[in-house]
Amino acid sequence: MNRRYSMMSIAVVVAVAGLLFASTYSQTQMTATKLNVPSQESDLKQISDMGGIQPQMPSAFAQIPLDQVDTLVSQGRHLVDVQLVAQSVDLPIMGGGTYHAMTFNGQVPGPTVRATQGDIVRVTLTVPSTEATPHGDDFHASQMSAGNFGAVKPGDSRTFAFIAEVPGQFKYHCSGVNVAAMDQHVMSGMYGLTIIDPLNGYNPLVVDKTDVQGGKVVVVHHRYEADAKEFQLEYNQLYLNADGSYNQNAMFLHNTTQTVVNGFAFGYVPNADINKLIKGDPAKNIFVAQPWNSADLKQYQSHPLFVDTGVHYRIFVENQGNMPVFFHIVGEIIDRVVQGNHVQAQGTETWLVGGSQGATMDLVFDNPGVYVAVNHDYAAIFSGAATVFVAGDPFKLGYGPGDMPNPSDAVPPAGLNTIPQKEVVHCLCTDARAAEIAKSMSG
Numbered sequence: 497m498n499r500r501y502s503m504m505s506i507a508v509v510v511a512v513a514g515l516l517f518a519s520t521y522s523q524t525q526m527t528a529t530k531l532n533v534p535s536q537e538s539d540l541k542q543i544s545d546m547g548g549i550q551p552q553m554p555s556a557f558a559q560i561p562l563d564q565v566d567t568l569v570s571q572g573r574h575l576v577d578v579q580l581v582a583q584s585v586d587l588p589i590m591g592g593g594t595y596h597a598m599t600f601n602g603q604v605p606g607p608t609v610r611a612t613q614g615d616i617v618r619v620t621l622t623v624p625s626t627e628a629t630p631h632g633d634d635f636h637a638s639q640m641s642a643g644n645f646g647a648v649k650p651g652d653s654r655t656f657a658f659i660a661e662v663p664g665q666f667k668y669h670c671s672g673v674n675v676a677a678m679d680q681h682v683m684s685g686m687y688g689l690t691i692i693d694p695l696n697g698y699n700p701l702v703v704d705k706t707d708v709q710g711g712k713v714v715v716v717h718h719r720y721e722a723d724a725k726e727f728q729l730e731y732n733q734l735y736l737n738a739d740g741s742y743n744q745n746a747m748f749l750h751n752t753t754q755t756v757v758n759g760f761a762f763g764y765v766p767n768a769d770i771n772k773l774i775k776g777d778p779a780k781n782i783f784v785a786q787p788w789n790s791a792d793l794k795q796y797q798s799h800p801l802f803v804d805t806g807v808h809y810r811i812f813v814e815n816q817g818n819m820p821v822f823f824h825i826v827g828e829i830i831d832r833v834v835q836g837n838h839v840q841a842q843g844t845e846t847w848l849v850g851g852s853q854g855a856t857m858d859l860v861f862d863n864p865g866v867y868v869a870v871n872h873d874y875a876a877i878f879s880g881a882a883t884v885f886v887a888g889d890p891f892k893l894g895y896g897p898g899d900m901p902n903p904s905d906a907v908p909p910a911g912l913n914t915i916p917q918k919e920v921v922h923c924l925c926t927d928a929r930a931a932e933i934a935k936s937m938s939g
């Protein structure tokens with residue numbers, strides 16, 4: 497490589513790194529000066545004179561300039577408006593007590609955004625003046641300059657818009673204070689999911705079974721329509737000091753305090769009411785770990801996921817943390833794994849979902865029973881990553897298909913091929929947010 501180019505490359509890397517990590521830059525500084533110089537010598541001099549590279553950006557450097565949104569809508573695109581408000585608040589943890597959570601809209605995970613491929617997603621992040629630090633919002637469903645995700649100061653708000661070009665599921669998360677403390681903000685709860693439905697809908701599910709015909713074992717294709725009942729499971733970790741504050745040293749060591757699914761360790765397991773129904777005694781647990789066991793816990797009381805047999809289920813799994821998720825359902829085989837509307841696997845026992853990665857699991861529960869979705873890393877299972885599915889009515893309680901409600905935070909907003917489900921309020925969220933969710937469900 498030409499030495500001058502390599503010096504140039506180093507200067508660019510240093511300058512860009514400076515922009516990403518500096519806590520003081522402003523958007524005005526970044527829109528900056530066009531480099532238009534006759535030679536590399538003067539390139540380098542100009543870079544030196546201005547104290548580093550100032551990347552040239554379009555004036556409104558989101559993928560869609562905000563003043564063009566109305567025009568695009570008038571041309572036929574659909575607009576999905578997302579309002580996120582940063583809110584730091586103490587929330588409960590398994591074992592009693594609370595931790596210092598950072599949230600979008602008072603809930604962990606943040607609200608799920610659902611759109612269709614080709615929609616415009618317009619996101620406004622508001623950081624109230626009561627917040628102690630700035631926050632950001634990095635949307636993995638977008639394709640735009642990272643500069644858009646920079647820090648929003650307390651008392652400010654920021655809006656960007658993008659076209660959801662790629663179907664699938666994508667995390668969004670706080671980007672900290674221009675990357676600084678991003679780990680703390682995300683591990684403390686500032687993350688959520690965006691589901692982008694394929695423009696032409698999901699694909700039907702085909703599951704192969706065997707049968708005996710004319711004295712011979714044969715393979716039979718079972719076809720399930722694209723319409724499915726849906727769940728979302730977002731995996732993360734907590735790294736905490738004894739007082740509930742964030743422990744960055746534990747994070748660097750991957751020394752997990754608890755593993756959480758949608759914010760809870762063991763949040764989707766039977767509760768005291770179900771103990772009573774099955775064992776006649778609310779104190780007699782039917783599952784090995786039931787830390788959220790009392791109706792007094794309101795929105796925090798645990799609740800298993802009730803599923804019907806013979807029905808197509810679509811489960812959006814997202815790894816929001818920094819440990820791998822080996823997604824497995826004890827007693828089941830995942831019939832299909834889809835990413836970006838492309839099939840990645842069929843008939844797999846376990847599927848690896850890396851950090852900041854998602855996958856859609858399609859499956860049909862064939863037989864009544866209890867099935868446990870885990871992160872098949874034993875440290876994760878025993879620190880919280882076990883989610884109980886109750887299929888059919890294995891305990892003969894007398895309910896029919898779809899009669900039992902499911903936790904509201906495990907059921908994503910309806911999309912193109914969603915079969916609705918009954919819901920009950922369940923969330924790692926403030927009482928105010930739980931009341932809003934209850935209201936939206938009733939009306």
Ligand SMILES: [Cu+2]
Nearest residue numbers: 631632670681
């Ligand atoms: Cu934040």
